[in-house]
Amino acid sequence: MSVIRASRPTRPALRGTDIASKVAVNGVLGLMALYTLIPLWWLFVSATKASGYLYTGTPLWFSHFDLVANIRNAFSFEGGIFATWLANSALYSLVGATVSTLLSAMAGYALSKFSFRGRESVFNVILASVLIPAPMFALPLFLLMAKLDITNSYWSVLLPSCVSPFGVYLCRIFAAASVPDELLEAARLDGAGEQRTFFGIALPLMAPAMVTVFLFQFVGIWNNYLLPSLMLNTPSLQPVTVGLVQWRSEFANGVPLLLPITGAFLSLIPLLVAFIGLQRFWRKGLTAGAVK
Amino acid sequence: MSSSSSTRAASPPRPVPAVTPRVSPSGRPRRTGRRTALTASGFLAPFAVLFLTMMVVPIGYAIYQSFFTVRRAGLFGGARSTEFAGLSNYGAAFSDHDFTASIVRVVLLGCVQVPVMLGLALLLALLLDSRSARLRKTYRLTFFLPYALPGAIAAVMWSFLLAKDLSPFTGPLSHIGIDVDFLSPSWVPFSIGNMITWGWTGYNMLIIYSALQTIPAEVTEAAALDGCTGWRLAWAVKIPLVRPALVLTTVFSIIGTAQMYTEPAVLVGARVPGVSPKFTPIMNTTLSMDLGDQNLAAAESVVLALITLVLSFGFLKYNQRKGAMA
Numbered sequence: 335m336s337v338i339r340a341s342r343p344t345r346p347a348l349r350g351t352d353i354a355s356k357v358a359v360n361g362v363l364g365l366m367a368l369y370t371l372i373p374l375w376w377l378f379v380s381a382t383k384a385s386g387y388l389y390t391g392t393p394l395w396f397s398h399f400d401l402v403a404n405i406r407n408a409f410s411f412e413g414g415i416f417a418t419w420l421a422n423s424a425l426y427s428l429v430g431a432t433v434s435t436l437l438s439a440m441a442g443y444a445l446s447k448f449s450f451r452g453r454e455s456v457f458n459v460i461l462a463s464v465l466i467p468a469p470m471f472a473l474p475l476f477l478l479m480a481k482l483d484i485t486n487s488y489w490s491v492l493l494p495s496c497v498s499p500f501g502v503y504l505c506r507i508f509a510a511a512s513v514p515d516e517l518l519e520a521a522r523l524d525g526a527g528e529q530r531t532f533f534g535i536a537l538p539l540m541a542p543a544m545v546t547v548f549l550f551q552f553v554g555i556w557n558n559y560l561l562p563s564l565m566l567n568t569p570s571l572q573p574v575t576v577g578l579v580q581w582r583s584e585f586a587n588g589v590p591l592l593l594p595i596t597g598a599f600l601s602l603i604p605l606l607v608a609f610i611g612l613q614r615f616w617r618k619g620l621t622a623g624a625v626k
Numbered sequence: 627m628s629s630s631s632s633t634r635a636a637s638p639p640r641p642v643p644a645v646t647p648r649v650s651p652s653g654r655p656r657r658t659g660r661r662t663a664l665t666a667s668g669f670l671a672p673f674a675v676l677f678l679t680m681m682v683v684p685i686g687y688a689i690y691q692s693f694f695t696v697r698r699a700g701l702f703g704g705a706r707s708t709e710f711a712g713l714s715n716y717g718a719a720f721s722d723h724d725f726t727a728s729i730v731r732v733v734l735l736g737c738v739q740v741p742v743m744l745g746l747a748l749l750l751a752l753l754l755d756s757r758s759a760r761l762r763k764t765y766r767l768t769f770f771l772p773y774a775l776p777g778a779i780a781a782v783m784w785s786f787l788l789a790k791d792l793s794p795f796t797g798p799l800s801h802i803g804i805d806v807d808f809l810s811p812s813w814v815p816f817s818i819g820n821m822i823t824w825g826w827t828g829y830n831m832l833i834i835y836s837a838l839q840t841i842p843a844e845v846t847e848a849a850a851l852d853g854c855t856g857w858r859l860a861w862a863v864k865i866p867l868v869r870p871a872l873v874l875t876t877v878f879s880i881i882g883t884a885q886m887y888t889e890p891a892v893l894v895g896a897r898v899p900g901v902s903p904k905f906t907p908i909m910n911t912t913l914s915m916d917l918g919d920q921n922l923a924a925a926e927s928v929v930l931a932l933i934t935l936v937l938s939f940g941f942l943k944y945n946q947r948k949g950a951m952a
Contacts, residue, residue: 352758355856359758366750367768370828374771376794377783393794437673444669448662456670463681465877465938467885469908470931471681474688477920477927481687497676528665557776559888564912575778582782583895595786598779605774613767 374602381599385592404596411589416597418570419577423556424604425488426573430495431552435544438498442505443536447518457506463499472561479565490565491573495555501547508543509536546615549608556605574601685931692716692925715925724904725926729933731815732906736883739819744875746823747830751868752860754831755838766835769828777825781892784821785809809893811900821889826882830875837871838864873945877938884934887912 376394383391384400385407391397408416445457463471475494479485513536521531537544559575566572569580578601582594667674695711719725750769754762772780786792788808799806808817841864849855849863865872890905904910907930914923 355756356758356760359753359756360760363750363753363759363761363765366746366827367765370768370771370824372794373783373787373824374775376787380786380792389791393792393797437676440669441673444666448666448669450663450666453666460677462935462939463677465881465942466931466935467881469885469887470927470934471684473908473911473915473923473927474684475680476915477691477924478684478687480920493676494680497673497680499677499681502673528668532669553773557778559776559778559891560885560908563891575776578782579778579892579895582785582892583897586897591786594782598775598783601779602775606771609770609774610767 377595377599377602381592381596383592385590388591388595404592405600407590408593408596408600411593412569415569415577416574416600419572419574420601420604422571423573423575423601426491426495426558426562427552427555429492430555431548433496434498434501434551435548437496438501438505438547439509439537439540439544440532441502442507443509443513443532443540445502446506446509447513447515447536460499460502464503468558469560472564475561476564485565486567486571488571491562491571494561495551495558498547498551498554501551504547504550505540505543508540512543513539542615545612549612549615552608553605685928688924688927691921692928695921711921715921716929718922719925719929722910724902725907725910728904728907728910732883732886735815735819735886736880739822740876740879740883742819743823743827744830744872744879747827747875748834748865748872750827750831751834751838752864754835755864756860766832769831771828772825773829775825777888778892780825781821781889782896784817784824784889785893785896785898788817809898809900814890814893814898814900814905818886818889818893822882822886826879830879833875834868834871837868841867869945873942877941880938880941881934884930884937 372394379394379396380388381404382396382399382401384398384403387398441460445453471494476485479490484490517535517539518531521535522528526534556573557575558573559579562573563576563579566576569577572580574597578594578597581589581597585591692715693711693713694708695715697707697709753759754765759765775783787794790796790807790809793808796806796808806813808814845867846859846863849859854862885908886906887908890901891909893901894903894905894909904913907926911923911926911930914920914926
């Protein structure tokens, strides 16, 4: 199915059009790859430039390579706050994604494997909340937490991160597809309690799907900006997104531009590794959302 | 749902229970409806508690707050009393020119950015799926890379990339006689649209591409035998078959546009003069909050949630109906 030739089904494909089609297809893909990579390349190159050389030389090529000193600066500035930000991001994402994945699996299992009155209405409420963007919850949540005086704490970011309606949606689909009813029935007949049936049989079957839910929630929390920026004032509680934006906005107060640049580059690495290592799970999750 | 995909992954240790069908001795129904409901609610409860406290209650509280107002008796912080205000907060929200202008701005931006991004995503997915594509895996990973960079940090990066004195783009452009300042007021909407397109095209492409991959080979082969190839194959066969993926990505993009906050907020933080601190509706709402008018902020959040829900749900329903007729 070459893309260029269209109209007539002339039997033997003409060599010329075949080559033209290859060039055109790969040309467009290559251009898009350039558009994607140039900003990241610029970020890397800039992070390696010695302070004072950011504005000199070509923006897209190295000059005065000094990456190590920049990394050292990023980690030592303001008493090593950058490492704290990274650790906070890891904490929020790991705990939030773990708890929300487990809760989603339980809820998805309940909604898929038990029929009870009101099941569809419960599911519809959860589905409706997927259609409302997260900030619409973040703002009222902030109003409420401010009233209760529990903002500016780990909990104010962790607790909301433990809920993932989209995770429940995915888990319900996964549970329906990968946990056979007969297996559950057999386990019950053999006298396994409901908890054992879930943790011993359903959960292992849902495990690959749960990895997907975990990854999505992990990245969602890692990338979150509005919620932590609303909730947290103390820098030592903030995740790396809020911290770096703070550095970016303080260049007038003496934060050198190389700091947010190096910091942005460094904060890209953990997720990049996770991505390349766990590629197949990403695709699986995306397919699951797309079909149906 | 792709049930096949979930079995493709590394299979976990599977317990093999003895499948010996037995009938309970008493002969009564094995599980009564009430017991089922009880067990199910046990599994649902932990999620339900957090869902209620973190999502439903705050929204309810915001709706409640939006109908009240705080009156100060004296000029200098005298006794404060909370009074029922009816719809006056909503009136204030809609008569606030900055708020309504920001809604219009974001809707316009979305009307341009979402079709461009999804059109590009669809084109790339079709090209990757075509016979002529090489290096498929490399391209797929490359396009997905921006997803690894948080929106806020990507915006920090772009705030440098688009700044006149640092940008690798303005130099070559001015060489060929085009002088642009991407952070000037007239360019800022496009620059923000570009940031979102850069960040999310690959993600959407992967959703569409995954759907394309589930089309059985017999279907495309049969179409090809009938002389349907190239663009016609894509248009008449493939695109209709990946419609659910297109609907899903559109809904996600509508939601994404409605929650636009991070990119312009970072630019404001970076003191880019071309961006107003009231660029998007959510920025307006956080400003109302900062100014201490929680009731107005509550009314604004309710309005925004409703608009988004109507748009995304309306689009879904419209497509379901169209899909049912087709």
